[in-house]
Amino acid sequence: MRQTFNMTAYKLALLAALSTLALCFASGLRAHEVQPTIGDLTVADGTAELVLQINLEAFLAGIDLDAVDDTNDAENASDYDALRALSGDEIAARAPQLLESWNALPLVSVDGEAVSMDSVKITVPQDVDIELPRVSEWVLSGATTEDAQTVTVAWPDGAGAMVLRQQGVEGPFTGYLAGGESSPQISLSGGAEQTFWQAFVSYIPVGFDHILPQGLDHILFVLGLFFLSTHLGPLLWQVSAFTLAHTVTLALGALGLVNVPGSIVEPLIAASIVYVAVENIFSPGLSRWRPIVIFGFGLLHGLGFASVLGEFGLPEGQFVPALIGFNVGVEVGQLTVIAMAAILLWIALHAARVAKLDGIEEEVREYPVMFRAVSITGSLIIAIIGAWWVVERVFL
Structure with missing residues (x-):
């Protein structure tokens, strides 16, 4: 027994x-709380512009988006929740503080030279359910030379995934960057579009x-x-x-x-x-x-x-x-x-x-x-x- x-x-x-x-x-x-940042890049007429679709609250809270898939799982989740409760104007006022460390990377380089990006406009959507992430639009801009040939974007460690999309040219580059990765040198005249196999291979880890x-x-x-x-x-x-x-x-x-x-x-x-x-x-x-x-x-x-x-x-x-x-x-x-x-x-x-x-x-x-x-x-x-x-x- x-x-x-x-x-x-x-x-x-x-x-x-x-x-x-x-x-x-x-x-x-x-x-599915953490979403990739979408970056639309345009370099023309002596100006580099990067328009980000971004969860600003997660970045301002200092959450390591490379390590978590849900902001609720982060050690500093309470900081995110507090920021998420703020108004759009309050978030827009705080966002530019992120630029100092990003420009130090640098975030954008043209012909191998760092471009200092400035905050031009921040649009934070209103009336989004407090329990859901709020994706804002952030327009960054910096001065470049008129005869620039190539551009590179470096995405910070801990920033999670970014989909980088070149705008305004034929055969634009589109790439998927993880936190801490940099894009290849992208031709400003276009033609840097990924091949079939490059796009296929690059999206396997995404799935x-x-x-x-x-x-x-x-x-x-x-x-x-x-x-x-x-x-x-x-x-x-x-x-x-x-x-x-x-x-x-x-x-x-x-x-x-x-x-x-x-x-x-x-x-x-x-x-x-x-x-x-x-x-x-x-x-x-x-x-x-x-x-x-x-x-x-x-x-x-x-x-x-x-x-x-x-x-x-x-x-x-x-x-x-x-x-x-x-x-x-x-x-x-x-x-x-x-x-x-x-x-x-x-x-x-x-x-x-x-x-x-x-x-x-x-x-x-x-x-x-x-x-x-x-x-x-x-x-x-x-x-x-x-x-x-x-x-x-x-x-x-």
């Missing part, structure tokens, strides 16, 4: 450890980053697919249906052919997480309808992915390779989540096969039974998180 009790306790402890797998991927309650670490809701959905069964077949059917569906709406949404407001898409994505998790609890395996349902949910998730590419405003010539690269990055991210979950689960269950309790060595041969228990526990946690997201995104 004592041995049976100890073995049960051991399994419960194992269950508790494995169920944290879902929680490890769900450390925050709101996804991957949208899953790991930023896509908490997509991560939980993929884990819900993983927790259905120990067999590979059900997982392949579900992932295939999900991939096909989100590829379709990712393309349609990013092209602007389908446009569903985030206020509708985000709650439905959260609801899809709940559905998948609850079905895991009550269904022992893959039903004939589940791949069809997963396909429908994949259409919703694709619209969520499309909103990311839509923010970038890619030139027409780079849209297709960027779209493909982004989708490849998303798939690699999803497969990474599944691989991490499978490895952690295998290690834990393998360690449990021989349990040494009270000096008695007992073989544990109940892998399917134990996986079912882990699946129910993990799915329950995922369902609770998803249900909270539904409430949060609809009512809060």
